[in-house]
Amino acid sequence: MHIHSIRYSTHFIRSCVALSSLFATIATANAADWPQFRGPAGTGVATDKKLPLRWSEKENIAWKSELPGRGPSSPIVVGNRVVVTCSDGARQDRILVVCFDAESGKELWRRQFWATGRTLSHPDSANAAPTPASDGKRIYAFYSSNDLVCLDLDGNLQWYRGLAHDFPKAGNDVGMASSPVVVQGSVVVQVENFADSFAMGIDAETGETRWKLARPATFNWSSPAAMNGPDGKPIVLLQSPSKLTAHDPVSGDQLWQYETTCETIPSVLGVGKYVVLPAKGITMLELEGSAPKILWESNRMRTGSASPICDGESVYVINSAGVLTCADAKTGDQKWQTRIGGTFWATPILAGEHILCINQDGKAKLVKSGATKGEIVGEADFGERIQGTPATSNGALFVRSDKHLWKISADKTP
């Protein structure tokens, strides 16, 4: 999830049995890593060939591992490694990166650090709120305290930045939650707050600052997004409450800006030539030439805290009332609405024609997306508070709470 926070309940297994479960196996494209918030393309679209969509105490839980701390962040998957960030301690100042073997659930390594920035947050959130990112060679773990840790895939430290150590006023005491994105060798972080507000591009190899931009001094929890511009070159999108700006990932140079009233929690995404912006509901921009043009705005596509997802054909949002809405990506015309129920911090994921939604109480619902309706075809219950967006890889689903990491796999029943 993204300002991933959440409250949870309990007893996963019992609840699973009680609620039963459902789902069929759905087919998608190729198995792939899940290296960042909202997956490989940052769109919420899974590329796995199939996903397990039926699980219960006795079915399809490949493993369940304990976590050493809290965290609304999402798991990421790199090869056979599942990486999770956590925070712990009386002041949430112990920050951790934990790596599990995707096959067995065995903890491969764990690294701990002392936060160097502010660690206060709303009780529902935690220091480990941002989702880590990977470029396939390294892991970049970011925290609300604005500590940025770079490890190789075996847990060897590459470098460590304390951005609030460098800029002591950065942060807020509700808790920061913006997740980093890695593009063209830059780790891009967005640290927008009332005091020292900035975005930064950091050399992925050395941890040195490539660029730093002043950003609006106000609340913002949204995450940067990467996409290709009209000329095929990568760009980074930075969403602030009053504008969206696009930047060269290497230099930080601003390429264009689009002024509007944006949301501060759900995050922008880019897919193809489209920019899906949580602004006035959803504002769909199309990239052409040197500036974006607006395709449509729809206040019927209002987002809650979960971010939108889009496969280029349809846009999906969950609003604050727990209603999942699907609209045509090109026109904004609503295709269907379905009440899922609950409060969502975790962003849904799309696999083939199915959308998996997990609310903050850990109740998962699977919705089959049709031309004119979204049909709930299954549900299950983790029994714990879930804030993190699920990850998928090699046909398996990875979900984390404050206490546990689950692998759910159609091929691996216990």
Add this chain to the structure above:
Amino acid sequence: MNWILKPLASRIAVAVAFIAGLHAMKAATTQAADTVDATSLLTRINAVGPEGKGHRDATKAWQTLATADAKQIPEILAGMEPKNVLANNWIRSAVETIAARQLATGGKLPQSDLEKFLQDTRNAPRARRVAYELISQIDPPAGARLIAGMLNDPSIELRRDAIASHIAKAEKLEEQGGGPNALAAYRTAFNAARDVDQIKEIAEKLKKLGEQVNLPSHFGFVMNWQLIAPFENVNRSGFDVAYPPESEIKLDATYTGKDNAKVAWIKHTTTDDFGAVDINKTIAKHKGAIAYAYAELVADKPMPVELRLGSTCANKIWLNGELLTANHVYHAGGGIDQYVGSGQLKAGTNRILLKIAQNEQTEEWAQDWQFQLRVCDAIGTAVLSRDRVATTTK
């Protein structure tokens, strides 16, 4: 492949695997057995600074340091400089890497040396904490034995675990019906506790056992204040305006405040267990306004202190006219010890001045105009005024 070749291929594969395994074992053994020049490596790592300064050299040094023999862990931990918070994390991860490799290959950690390191309070608190965690990992009973004696440890992390252990012991005594013993154990834990959650937890236990608990004194909250408000802060314009209290403290003076109203100092004593002062109730509710709060603290001798403020409003803290911290942040979360200003008390009367700025947000959650301040040392031990007057809390 025909049936004759299959066994041969298998044998070759086994041989290759065996040789590769020998190489891998040799590499691992060599890597684990390296004795490195820790001092020079640590110097290079301790040179890391803001903005990635020193990273390139530190990364190379780290890669060598992480190959050190596990026997060198205490030596490496000794290289942690208490105030070098960035480098501490580099060093910690090197130690974790060395220890994990050693244990994964069936080796042992230098437990005896780690215990000596832990018990020497001259070593950096965080370095001692790492030593304790390693000991607890390889020998949990030893960790429990050692931590039990660290109730008043200068390391806040070690102290916390010691207090948790002591609370558990008191709870056991309570369950066994040992009223006076349980009470004494809780009282001991309370006196040593410095973390807010533990203090609250033990205070509840003591209260249930009929024991009086003075939370404000334990924390060091300042309870007696002089307040003056409102001064102008429309459009957050007053945060950097030096209104008269910033240049003079005259408690009998009157000034022109917001909207040309006359403002004067009033005396206020909070009755909140956690020292909270609600300006909306004490003065009046104003938006776009500044309040000042003044208090004195009499010290026997000079000493470093922390002035720890909790406030959802923008704020500044001065000690004896020196600005310790300024935070132009409104309604972005709050809590005890939210902002920390480090300063130096002088012997005699010390002047504490706060500026608490309210903005004009209209949301329900943005109406608080309050603060709480405590004076303590670096680990949270209360520093009380010599003339502190006992106050009553509700």
